[in-house]
Amino acid sequence: MKVVILDGATMGADIDFSPISRRFDTVVYPRTAPDERAERLRDADVVVVNKVIIDREALKWADNIRLVCVFAVGYNNIDTEYCRSRGIRVRNVPAYCVDSVAQHTFAILFQLAESLNYYDGFVKDGSYTAGGLANHLGRPFREIAGKSWGIIGMGAIGRRVADIASAFGARVSYASLSGAERPEKYPRVSPEELLKNSDIISIHAPLNDKTENFINESALALMKSTAVIVNVGRGGIINSAHLAAAIDGGVIAGAAIDVFPTEPPAAEDPLLNVRNRDRLVLTPHIAWSSVEARARCVEITADNIAALEAGEERNDVWKDTK
Numbered sequence: 001m002k003v004v005i006l007d008g009a010t011m012g013a014d015i016d017f018s019p020i021s022r023r024f025d026t027v028v029y030p031r032t033a034p035d036e037r038a039e040r041l042r043d044a045d046v047v048v049v050n051k052v053i054i055d056r057e058a059l060k061w062a063d064n065i066r067l068v069c070v071f072a073v074g075y076n077n078i079d080t081e082y083c084r085s086r087g088i089r090v091r092n093v094p095a096y097c098v099d100s101v102a103q104h105t106f107a108i109l110f111q112l113a114e115s116l117n118y119y120d121g122f123v124k125d126g127s128y129t130a131g132g133l134a135n136h137l138g139r140p141f142r143e144i145a146g147k148s149w150g151i152i153g154m155g156a157i158g159r160r161v162a163d164i165a166s167a168f169g170a171r172v173s174y175a176s177l178s179g180a181e182r183p184e185k186y187p188r189v190s191p192e193e194l195l196k197n198s199d200i201i202s203i204h205a206p207l208n209d210k211t212e213n214f215i216n217e218s219a220l221a222l223m224k225s226t227a228v229i230v231n232v233g234r235g236g237i238i239n240s241a242h243l244a245a246a247i248d249g250g251v252i253a254g255a256a257i258d259v260f261p262t263e264p265p266a267a268e269d270p271l272l273n274v275r276n277r278d279r280l281v282l283t284p285h286i287a288w289s290s291v292e293a294r295a296r297c298v299e300i301t302a303d304n305i306a307a308l309e310a311g312e313e314r315n316d317v318w319k320d321t322k
Contacts (some may be wrong), residue, residue, distance in 0.1 A: 001046060045065065049070060
């Protein structure tokens with residue numbers, strides 16, 4: 001069975017693909033341009049991608065393809081309907097990065113809320129030494145304890161973040177944009193109520209027709225001027241231009257963003273041109289990528305390929321009930 005990995009570089013230079021390569025005939029391409037996809041998949045049985053788009057054009061000569069694997073939870077880059085029409089299985093890797101994303105959620109929140117870049121620079125540039133005081137309170141910060149934390153996307157990652165936020169003493173609630181009813185230990189509120197009442201909003205939802213552009217000018221106008229947003233879900237859930245304007249206009253206190261509608265973002269992306277840069281923390285879509293999470297991702301993908309070879313029945317992405 002021939003396995004072709006089209007964008008291995010997105011998994012990091014330190015990643016070990018041997019869980020796949022020691023079991024299957026494997027070709028790894030660091031990057032693949034759109035016009036290279038079809039030729040590289042011509043004789044493949046399995047294609048593995050992270051961000052490369054797999055659609056009709058990519059698979060037009062791939063007569064042997066039986067399985068598309070995604071090194072990710074999300075699979076917006078896969079034309080699942082076309083794959084289903086050809087009987088091609090599609091498998092993602094749910095829940096491999098729960099701890100990694102939850103950890104990064106708090107990392108970028110703390111960097112934003114406690115002005116850590118400012119304080120780190122204040123000490124390193126000699127200002128603390130020169131000031132003569134035993135402490136410096138140039139940028140006040142507030143505690144999480146007692147604050148209202150609203151979660152959009154109460155899946156495995158949202159639940160982990162909710163538990164950690166609760167341990168810090170936050171009052172956690174969540175909103176379901178899909179309208180799905182299921183038992184949770186945290187109260188469910190309407191999206192409008194969550195926007196109005198939350199001091200911190202963290203986003204852990206997939207991108208779909210119900211979540212796309214949810215955080216827009218109208219939503220931001222409902223929020224407290226002291227509120228902050230953390231987005232480790234998908235970039236398209238937030239309107240970047242509206243968020244940038246809200247930060248510069250003082251509509252909200254700030255945001256910590258790990259995901260963008262287009263990755264990497266163009267130089268003219270509004271979030272790269274915010275004037276109040278100390279009220280915005282940006283990271284390059286790394287929340288998922290702890291060393292441990294990436295290793296799990298490769299191992300689970302190898303198991304998904306092996307299951308196909310062994311004839312085991314596993315759910316395709318369109319059968320998931322996440």
